Amino acid sequence: MAKDNKIWRARKGLAFRKLVDGGMLFDQKGQQVHHFNETAAVVWELCARGQTTAEIVARLRSAYEVDETQIVADVQEVLKDFSGSDLLQ
């Protein structure tokens, strides 16, 4: 599980584009495209700005009226997916 104060950064060579239902990340190195849903797109934008896990959770909590435990779980899962796809450094 990621620590709350870990500062996230996007790996170099990635281009993000916001879409109407989420976003799209173009990996110039691997010539791969990742499509994100709305939550994952927000998490990505916050990671790319160098935010910590706690800041990401706080931001999502203020944007969506959802239970905090659920938000923490969603954010952890999204961050795990990003790390697993080698999108973060």
Next chain:
Amino acid sequence: MTVESVFERAMLAADLSGIIDFDEEEWETLGDLAIAEGLEGLLYWHCIRSAVEMPSEARYILRTEYRAWATDNFAALQALQLVLDEFRHRQIEIVVLPGAPLLAFYPDPGCRPMGDIDLLVRPQQASAAAAALAAMDFTSPDRYDDLYCKGALLIDLHTDLFHCERIAARRHAGQLSVEQIWAGCWVCEVEGVEMSVPRLEDMVLYTVAHALRHSYRRLSWFADLRLLIDQDLDWSYLFAAARTCHLERPLYYGVCFLQERGPLPAPLEGWMQDRGLSKVEAWLLQRAFAGRRDGELGDVLWSFNVEGLLQRLQFLAQTYFPQPSVMLQVFPFLPKPLFPLAYGLRFGQLMFRGGRQLAGLMRKT
């Protein structure tokens, strides 16, 4: 209202009120229509943006198409960036012709399909441009010397705007001047890629001529036109250029379609009021609009733009029976030495299509 008219209003006037009450069958028709018209991405965008509830199957299909276009277009533009950098390095001047620049006016890259990317190059730099593309491992498909392909990126290299080098009589049917394009071009950013593009008013004229040439088969060209006329245009320039380039008719035709489906900017409305069509031309235009998706009337309508009976016949003859290299593109299965057969096949094809159109007209009558 038919599904088609509701769809047209949604795409050209952003009016989704008719879609809200659609049942599953209508959604299926709507989805098929959107894909055939090249507007599936824009439809999905509007529906998500306006929180329109979609049946799950329609939603899945539209989302898949939307994401596929977003991916393909974004990847194509990233690849184009490398090509433009190489041209800059070799001091080859390029103007990117519509459609790629039109993506800048859509909400995102999933909203508009983009096939090939059309690049205008000065005639004296055409061979240098071809060499640069070859050096980047682009190859030309058989029988298409002006097309360059690498991965998902397909580039069409032009030295004029309507391929007059292939069909010379098109020069008499109205022509955007290449010098006019070079003189007016400006740098536009499309998805982070900086490119030289024609001025907006020239894009309007290019779009209406292109749509006419393809018999208005896809609604996406009207969506392009709608977006362009909603920009801050120099109307005096547009009307003067349309007159000088002999493209008033294509402009009038294209705007007619939009006028029947929503309000126009006031200067354009005024310009339309001062013009009209002969009865035959108006009838043909309505037939062309009504049978757009399998229409063949674009070239017939375009021939009205040619002055003089002899030149008009020459235009139609060259358009329907172009030079052998073009005929071999139309019938790619024919071996090159058998190209005369292509003219016979073309004649048969035209007879069949003409008969089908006539039968359709008689049924409607």
